Structures are given as C-alpha cells and as structure tokens.
Amino acid sequence: MKCILMNKNKEVLIVEYNETSKFFDYIYEVKDIDYAPYILKSFYIENDINDNLFRTNLSEWFKGRGIPSWRDKLDILLHRLNITAPYELLDKALGLSLSDQYWLKPYDSNILYDDINFFDNDFDYAEFMEASLSTNGSQITKEASLKTPNNTTDGMLKKAWIIDNGTRYLLKGGYKNETLQPFNEVLASEICKRLGFNHVEYTIDTYKDIVVSKCPCFITKDTELITCYQIKNEMKRHDNLEDYEEYIKKLEDYNIKNAREKLENMYILDYIIMNEDRHLNNFGIIRDVNTLEWIDVAPIFDNGQSLNLEYYDEEEIHISGNGRLFYEVKSFDEIIKVVKNIKRIEISKLDGIVEWFDDLLHQYQYLTGYSDSRINKLCILLNSQINKLKELILN
Ligand SMILES: Nc1ncnc2c1ncn2[C@@H]1O[C@H](COP(=O)(O)OP(=O)(O)O)[C@@H](O)[C@H]1O
Ligand SMILES: [Mg+2]
Known part of the structure; x- marks a missing residue:
C-alpha cells in the first residue's frame, strides 16, 4: 500500500508499505528527512534513498513500535x-x-x-x-x-x-x-x-x-520522546564513563539546560531505590515535533524494578542487585560516583519517607498479601540506602 510516513502534519517519506510483512518495500520520495524518527538519521543516504539498510531500519523502527515479544503474559x-x-x-x-x-x-x-x-x-x-x-x-x-x-x-x-x-x-x-x-x-x-x-x-x-x-502521559501533541537508545545509536560505544559524558555533551550541544544535573538526579534516585532497570530506553529527551528543538530531558519514568525485587527471600535480606550506567552494569556505590556534587542534595527532605512507604505498603496489604516481615525488609533496605547517601553527603 502506498503511504506517507507522517510526523504530525509533516510529510516525511512516501513509501510502499507491505501490510503482510510490515516491511517498507520501496521509498518513492523523501519529503523531509529531518522530521523522520531520530534513529533513522544515521542510516539515511541522500543519493540512495532505497538503500537496503535504511529500509531495514525503517521497518525495524516501525515494528519496534509494537508490543515486544517479551511482554509479560x-x-x-x-x-x-x-x-x-x-x-x-x-x-x-x-x-x-x-x-x-x-x-x-x-x-x-x-x-x-x-x-x-x-x-x-x-x-x-x-x-x-x-x-x-x-x-x-x-x-x-x-x-x-x-x-x-x-x-x-x-x-x-x-x-x-x-x-x-x-x-x-x-x-x-x-x-x-x-x-x-x-x-x-x-x-x-x-x-x-x-x-x-x-x-x-x-x-x-x-x-x-x-x-x-x-x-x-508526559507527551503532548507537540512533542515526542526520543529515548537515549535512539540518540546513542549513532555514537561510538565505549563501555565506560565516556558513554555517559558524550551523551551529556550531546544534550548540551542541543541546548538542554542543566543536562548533567538532571541526569545525575536520575542516578541519585536509582541509588536510593536500587533501580536495576535504567537501560537506554528508560530515559531520554523530549523534542518539539514542530520545530525539532530539543526541549528538555524527559521526566524520570519507569522506576519499578527496584528494592531488590529479583532477590526477595522471606528468610534474609540479599543485597545483590546492580544498577546500570549506559552499557555497563555496576554496583550502585560505583554509579553514584558520577554525581559531581552530592552535597547539593537536601537529604533531610527524605525524613519520614521510610515510615511513609511502610504505611503505603500496609495500606494495600489486603490486596498484595505481603507479610509484615517482607514490608519490614523493604523498609530496612530503603532506610539503609538513604543512610548511605547521607554518609556520602556528609563526607
Ligand atoms: N507517561 C508516559 N507518557 C508517554 N509515554 C510513556 C509514558 N510512560 C511510558 N511511556 C512510553 O512507554 C514505554 C514503556 O513504558 P515503561 O514505563 O518503560 O514500561 P516497562 O516498565 O514495561 O518498561 C516507555 O519506554 C515510553 O516510551
Ligand atoms: Mg521501560
């Protein structure tokens, strides 16, 4: 079927879309490549618009919009x-x-x-x-x-x-x-x-x-989420701190204010709750789809895989989870070191939060069936992360 790939009201590509294979079989015309999904940028070849790799990535991007094969149930x-x-x-x-x-x-x-x-x-x-x-x-x-x-x-x-x-x-x-x-x-x-x-x-x-x-929903009709995965796709992979630094540099080049501090905030949160799932599709930036301006770092989302979720045991507290810093899986104690000035955090603002969480978990105990002992262990973990952060701030 002949279609136009649109970005809101903007025509991007005129394509032959195969409804059976969901593949983009042919590109008739490039209308405005700047408005294409960000990830396609690095695959586009101006004098070979039907390049196989470009069409494959276009098709992959489209399929990637769907529900993934690893969706629970x-x-x-x-x-x-x-x-x-x-x-x-x-x-x-x-x-x-x-x-x-x-x-x-x-x-x-x-x-x-x-x-x-x-x-x-x-x-x-x-x-x-x-x-x-x-x-x-x-x-x-x-x-x-x-x-x-x-x-x-x-x-x-x-x-x-x-x-x-x-x-x-x-x-x-x-x-x-x-x-x-x-x-x-x-x-x-x-x-x-x-x-x-x-x-x-x-x-x-x-x-x-x-x-x-x-x-x-944190997106409006004028914006889109571009995940870090899409942005990093065109950048060299180092598997060390350079991945993080180059990403910040890129955001600063696109005039995102306080990019470093905002990214640090996400890692501070991950430290406190021991979030193991900060992969590159769980953060990103917001782009204006009309002007293509990079507006800001996306608000922090998807923090559920935390507090040692994978390692829960009625008998003891295992502290075995690791965090993620770009391509690396590292201990939270390592990752928190990216924060340049941890003293900027007003840790006293967290006073009472463990009791607050304890209350919340008890409130829903009738639905979750969590034992008092499990709730207690979750609170001990949270408390110990907050105390460790306090120590980092004081020293
Ligand atoms: N509030 C939201 N507004 C707009 N898009 C969202 C919102 N929350 C999540 N998304 C999009 O949906 C995807 C899946 O959501 P996420 O919270 O990451 O789920 P999961 O925990 O299954 O990974 C995200 O990667 C993001 O693209
Ligand atoms: Mg997610």
Whole structure:
C-alpha cells in the first residue's frame, strides 16, 4: 500500500508499505528527512534513498513500535485480542502512539492528524485494558478495541492506556505474580517530589483487585520522546564513563539546560531505590515535533524494578542487585560516583519517607498479601540506602 510516513502534519517519506510483512518495500520520495524518527538519521543516504539498510531500519523502527515479544503474559493477551502476533496490531490504528506523533497516512486519503490522533480523540480502551491487566478476561468483541494507542506500547510489563476525565493515563501492572513494581513507582515519585527532580507522577490504582501504577502521559501533541537508545545509536560505544559524558555533551550541544544535573538526579534516585532497570530506553529527551528543538530531558519514568525485587527471600535480606550506567552494569556505590556534587542534595527532605512507604505498603496489604516481615525488609533496605547517601553527603 502506498503511504506517507507522517510526523504530525509533516510529510516525511512516501513509501510502499507491505501490510503482510510490515516491511517498507520501496521509498518513492523523501519529503523531509529531518522530521523522520531520530534513529533513522544515521542510516539515511541522500543519493540512495532505497538503500537496503535504511529500509531495514525503517521497518525495524516501525515494528519496534509494537508490543515486544517479551511482554509479560503475551500469549494470554494475544489470545484475548484474537490475534497471533503483536505486529498484527501495528497498522490497525495508522501506527499512532501516545509517545510521539508518527503515523502512516494512506497515500490517496485526506485524513487529518487533528481528526485521528489519540491525544485529542478518544479511544475505546475498556476491552484492551481487561485483556491486558485482568486475570480472568474474556476475548474482545469490538473491532474498535484494536484502534487504540495500546497497539504501540513498549516494555515488559502488562500495561494499558486509559482515559480518565479527559487525561490519558498509562496503567502498569507487576511482572508475573509480583506486585511491587507499582509501589516502587509511587515511592520513586515521592522521592523525586521531595528532592525536586523532574519526574512522572505515579499513583497506586486498582483494577479488579489488581494493583497497578497510574501515570499521566508526559507527551503532548507537540512533542515526542526520543529515548537515549535512539540518540546513542549513532555514537561510538565505549563501555565506560565516556558513554555517559558524550551523551551529556550531546544534550548540551542541543541546548538542554542543566543536562548533567538532571541526569545525575536520575542516578541519585536509582541509588536510593536500587533501580536495576535504567537501560537506554528508560530515559531520554523530549523534542518539539514542530520545530525539532530539543526541549528538555524527559521526566524520570519507569522506576519499578527496584528494592531488590529479583532477590526477595522471606528468610534474609540479599543485597545483590546492580544498577546500570549506559552499557555497563555496576554496583550502585560505583554509579553514584558520577554525581559531581552530592552535597547539593537536601537529604533531610527524605525524613519520614521510610515510615511513609511502610504505611503505603500496609495500606494495600489486603490486596498484595505481603507479610509484615517482607514490608519490614523493604523498609530496612530503603532506610539503609538513604543512610548511605547521607554518609556520602556528609563526607
Ligand atoms: N507517561 C508516559 N507518557 C508517554 N509515554 C510513556 C509514558 N510512560 C511510558 N511511556 C512510553 O512507554 C514505554 C514503556 O513504558 P515503561 O514505563 O518503560 O514500561 P516497562 O516498565 O514495561 O518498561 C516507555 O519506554 C515510553 O516510551
Ligand atoms: Mg521501560
């Protein structure tokens, strides 16, 4: 099918899109490559627009918009949606997402972005939410349930976009039978709020007795999220601190204010909650899709894989998790060293937060079934990280 790859109202590429293979078989014309997804920049060859590598990466980028093969309980989700693979969903809603403004416009259509984007236009989310989050959901019945931004969500956790009072929220569950992720998200928000870090605000919500985290969409119709992964893709990989430094340099070159401090804030949070999942798609920048200006570092999001989640044991406290600093997996004590002036942190703002977290976990004990001993161990861990940070600040 002949289509135009659009970025909001801007024509980017005129392409032949193969609806069966989901591959971009041919590029008829390049309209404005600057407005293409950032990751494609480094593959584009001006005098060979049909270069195989470029089209492969374009197709990979498009497929990468879909639900990944490693999504928790994917088989159940597919069954409930009555499809066999996530890529079947890719073009059901023109490829639209709530994290950017790209879409595929059929060549001969006169569809307007204003009429179809999910930021302004409501979508039917109830059946997808049930299919994704519920433990005993049934198969969907409405074709409209497949015309939602839920076709294009990344990440491992079960999740669903919903609309509540006009606002778009992302609901995220735990992984398999674990339910700590939502609480860790809320804890991270509380820490960020107290320390003044720009963050996505997560709250606890319940859906049919299932605990989920709920956060508003941090993208607007004028912006897109470009993850660090996309930005680093065109940069040399060092597997040492240079990866971090070069990324900061790049952000500064694009006039992002206080880029270093903002990145440091993310690693300070990761230290406090022992977040093991700061891979390159879990942070990035916000770009203006109209002017292509890099506006800011994206607010801190996806902090759920924390507090030694993988190593929980009723008997003892294992402190075995590692953090991530770009391509390296390192101890939190190592990673925190990137912070140039840790004394800028007003650690007293965290006074009482352990008790606050203890209360939160007890409040939902009737749903999570956490033992008092587990809650106690989580609080001990959190307390010990905060105390270690205090020591770093004092010394
Ligand atoms: N509040 C949000 N607004 C817009 N996009 C979001 C928001 N939260 C997450 N995303 C996008 O969805 C992806 C998956 O969300 P994430 O929280 O990372 O889930 P997971 O824990 O499964 O990795 C993110 O990488 C990001 O692209
Ligand atoms: Mg993620």
